[in-house]
């Protein structure tokens with residue numbers, strides 16, 4: 022087990038597990054599109070970018086293994102800016118598909134800050 026902090030919550034996670042799974046274990050939601058715990062890690066969408074202390078830029082939570090003493094912020098300015106940039110990029114490049122998903126699948130999207 023390794024000890025880490027996610028959004029101020031100190032926790033332990035199994036060695037080799039990913040940040041997104043550790044966050045979910047303590048009830049912290051990280052936005053994601055291509056991650057599913059039962060599938061192999063694709064890490065294609067970059068929607069799960071989070072702010073990891075001492076990392077020069079945001080890292081994908083689904084493909085970043087937990088390490089001892091790691092400090093992760095999912096709602097910092099840096100993390101939110103990265104997530105918004107990815108969302109903007111996806112909407113610019115897939116405007117019709119992204120908008121039609123809510124209509125076709127009758128799902129609601131989370132409101133972005």
Ligand code: FES
Nearest residue numbers: 053064067069083
């Ligand atoms: S959920 Fe797609 S890159 Fe992490």
